[in-house]
Amino acid sequence: MLKSLAGSRVLVTGASRGIGKGVAAVFAEAGCNVLITGRDEDALASTADELSGRAPEGAQVAWLAADTAEPEDCRAAAAETVRRFGGIDVLCANAGVFPEDPLPSMTPEGLQRVMATNFNGTVYSVQACLDALAESDLGRIVVTSSITGPITGVPGWSHYGASKAAQLGFIRSAALELAAKGITINAVLPGNIRTEGLDDLGEDYLRRMSASVPLGRIGSVADIGYTALFLASREAGYITGQTIVVDGGQVLPESLDAIGAP
Ligand code: NAP
16 A cells, blocks of 8 residues: 655646646645646646645645746746745656657757757756755656657657657656655656547547557556656655556557457
8 A cells, every 4th residue: 555645745747738637636636735837827727726626625736837848937837836835745747749740841940849848848847846856755756758759659750759768868867866865757658648639639540549559448647647646656766767658558569460369
């Protein structure tokens, strides 16, 4: 039985919808005080309201509009978490973008936007929370990477894959720097997760995607949330610089014939 994290102070970036919202929901339902960020104030206010309703009495869900690609905004999010809750025990660096951008038409601005949000934003978020995490008796960082880049490839998303692989290069050296401060840093690598954006692609797409997953379904945002909650737990305190693939076995089959074999 894992010890409760109730009362822990958690910052989740990019959490007005999608995986970040699912991660924030799992921590809020576990009784943590959670601050969520994103850029759209209305979406943040409505998500914070919804998650507050799902949290047990005493647990708070707050929000701050902050662009993770801007160091100043990352510092403001960390400061707001400390101001509201008195410190930071867990950072979930989750904010990310994934615009389709085939190589022939990729522009320096497009490449810059993906790297600035997904990679630089991870580094800025970690930097901004370092002092508060060092003061915490927990000190956990969970980064949302992807199977795309570190393990698999998708035509049109080469810059995205590179940004997600860069996060993993970052955590391995960061883990060594942070170990002396008692802070762990690990990454979750989601496969195909059912978010609002995926729903827009239609039933046919969802059926084809499910067929490529040995466990026969697209993942839920809670699947990622529970993995983040485990990595944030006291019991996971001896794990650092590591990655966990959460994909229903999607990266395993050598061919479609290998799925569903008797
Ligand atoms: P999503 O549904 O588009 O949600 C992204 C969230 O991040 C939103 O709350 C968005 O709010 C916020 N965001 C985007 N850019 C931001 C910025 N510059 N600063 C602050 N917040 C920002 O995406 P998702 O599918 O949940 O993806 C979340 C993370 O999971 C990403 O890192 C992605 O690479 C990773 N991932 C997703 C999947 C999947 O199947 N969904 C698979 C593997 C990995 P605003 O737009 O209002 O800022």
